[in-house]
Amino acid sequence: MMIGKKVIVIFISFIIILPSGCLRIPTEQKTSSQMQANSELHVEYPLQAEAQVIYEPEIDDIFRRISVDYSLVGNVSTSITHHHLRLKWDFMIVNRTQDSTIIYILTPNFGNLNITFEEQQVNLSRLSYYLLPDYNVKIFLLNLTYSKDKPLFGTLEYETTIDSLFLYYVAQFSKSFYYPENYPYAIYFSPNFVFPVSPAGIIGKVSRGNIVLVLPSRYAVISEYPLEVNSKNNQTIIIIDNSKPWGSVYIYKRGFFQETKLTIGDNNTWLVIYAPSNMRLYSKELTNATVKIIKHYIDRLMDPPYSEINVIFHPDLPFGNGEEFEDSGKGIAIVGIRDSKRIEDILPTLAHEVAHLWFGSYTNLTPGIEEGLATFMGSDAGYLSYSLGYTERQILKYSSQYRKPLIQAYKEVISNPQVRNAIKYYKGAFVFRSLQFVLGNETFFEGLRELLRECHGKECNLTDVQSVFEKVSGQDLDWFFKEWFYTAKVPNYYVRNLRLEKEDWRYTVSFEIIDKNNFTMPLEVEVKTPTKSFIKKIWVNGSARVEFELNEKPTEIILDPNEWMVNENKKYNVKGIEIIIE
Ligand SMILES: [Zn+2]
Structure with missing residues (x-):
């Protein structure tokens, strides 16, 4: 792992597949519903915010435990300078099934996070959360009430210094994926998820939107599908359309x-x-x-x-x-x-x-x-x-x-x-x-x-x-x-009726080859003597008879010695001759 090395890290939106799973929320006995400036939106803060500490499960498990009933549309813009990362996500939450919704917000437990919904600032210090110390991750649970038929607009901003703690977070958090510990960066897109993971974001499936990466100009891009790459004012600007995500994007530092x-x-x-x-x-x-x-x-x-x-x-x-x-x-x-x-x-x-x-x-x-x-x-x-x-x-x-x-x-x-x-x-x-x-x-x-x-x-x-x-x-x-x-079978050869005859210092070895699985295939048959080796190519239609005339006593009979096909392998001995079925 590259810790402490001065690496500039690129992050985009946090988007992950969320199969349905069980919902585990810290108990919230009493809540105080607060009417804020916006007459329609209710942010419900628990009377006492609780933390549930979760040790060790794979990060994927956490996401399986969380089930969301919304999807996201949004533009993410990430700007990276030498040792600083700034992320802004303008999003819209849609497809909610009821007015009351729990929104899951993921963030490192360092850096600055700011969230607003319908222009209402969320007081993160009053929310319950999961803490995953192994990953330096916090997941806030935000309970909102808002008409399910209306899209819910919001903004998420996150800022941090790119230091060793941050790099450790990235590496820990994404070890099951091909997340770069080094240059260049791989961003893998598929219809189901976008990677890499953003250091902060709303958990949920993102269906539409743009991802804008603003990088120092020393970065270049290779990608599997068309995307917009612009160079302006010593910056490389990459615009990724999230609605047609399929394939890979590799971002690397020129000179790397x-x-x-x-x-x-x-x-x-x-x-x-x-x-x-x-x-x-x-x-x-x-x-x-x-x-x-x-x-x-x-x-x-x-x-x-x-x-x-x-x-x-x-x-x-x-x-x-x-x-x-x-x-x-x-x-x-x-x-x-x-x-x-x-x-x-x-x-x-x-x-x-x-x-x-x-x-x-x-x-x-x-x-x-x-x-x-x-x-x-x-x-x-x-x-x-x-x-x-x-x-x-x-x-x-x-x-x-x-x-x-x-x-x-x-x-x-x-x-x-x-x-x-x-x-x-x-x-x-x-x-x-x-x-x-x-x-x-x-x-x-x-x-x-x-x-x-x-x-x-x-x-x-x-x-x-x-x-x-x-x-x-x-x-x-x-x-x-x-x-x-069209079948899952492979030939299953064996040798039977082996006859070995000796006449005036000449040997004749003859035998029958049976294929229990009844394939029609050409087959190489090799016979070895102490000093020589002979190969014949014969056709086996379920069975075949072979004969070799030799000056010495044969020691080995090998079927398919050059591995031309997949067939059952075995090894046994008949009349002092080793039968090897490769
Ligand atoms: Zn391949």
Whole structure:
């Protein structure tokens, strides 16, 4: 954690999804209803303000406990200078279901907070609140009565010094999210929530409004969707329309990154690599790896579909995380490097995100298929997180938990990240590896190139993928797609009726291969002797018979030694020969 480092922090509105939860309010036996200047608005102050101290739960739990019956519309404006943050939020509370409403106001327990409703100043010192000492957070409970049919206007202002306490607050408060502890800043937008969290704000779902960030001019912005960025009077002003929030906004300090710029491919695509300047040592290796990966994809697929590619090594995203998107004609790949020990930790994500420049923002395939293809391409370039054998075992392990075919996985959100990775990413990639084995490299990669042509600017699903490969190969591939995409099963091979004969110093080993799950698949069968190894590619249609003639006694029979498919693994011994099913 970066504590005490002089970092300028950017904050915007506090907006979070609020599923219904139980309401827990400190007991308020007696209240004094006060008629203020505004004849309609009643602010109810408890006779005695109470504090409820809550230790340790995850910050998310707190929000689940609070249920609000309103939504917010509002413009947030945040201005940041060197060591000072000033936030102003003009808001409107709408969609209340009754006249009496509890408004939840979140703030650090330091800094200055000021709130007015309908021009009436709220006396915060007289309100009950939750105190979350672990987070330095206070949540005030404001009980208002106002006609539910009228929007309730208000203003929230917060001001603080950006010091170590403030940075600690930010880090603690947002540890379950990708909140920056360092430059640059990631603001993630999705239809459901906007991040990062503001240091102070009203808890509730924000539906509309603008977020205005005023930053010193040394900040630059990269974003996944169009937003307004202006430079004026040594300031960078960013205007984010909250009504169409989807995607990511990255704000970084110019000079934070070391930029490496070069051209690549026949079309001389610009490649700009941003690596944190303090990573100078790795920067060359990262550039070389990026170039190698892109060249591999150009070779297998086609020139990059952008005139410029930016690859950003992001110090605040944990390694293994990344994303890819398009920003005004540029292909942007973000690769997390936080907590990475070695450069190898980063490369699989780099290869995956860069592959999305082809199968991702260029195509309009079912997203799950794109994840499988991006992982496949990364693996084809030599960058899979684990060995093929280990990856296969992970797939088998989590498949027995998930038990649904890929076609189903494409349609649903898999919340368990290990299951999601094993099924959508790894199994999704492995089936394309199996198709590569069935069709051979030439036909298979021609199929991928045809997919790029066919699915650019056109929605493609699994049926379209099948048609493309059938067209390119001239084969009916229904059997392959049915087996691998529409069932959750994988081949389950075993060897039986093994015969070993010896005649004049020559050995003949013959055996039957049975697939309990009755797949039709080509299969590599390897037989090892003390000095040599022989491989045959055979077709197994539920079963097959194989024979090898050898000069020495065989010691091992290995099925699928090069891991072309996911199949049940086992190991046993027959007549002194080791049977290994990979
Ligand atoms: Zn992906």
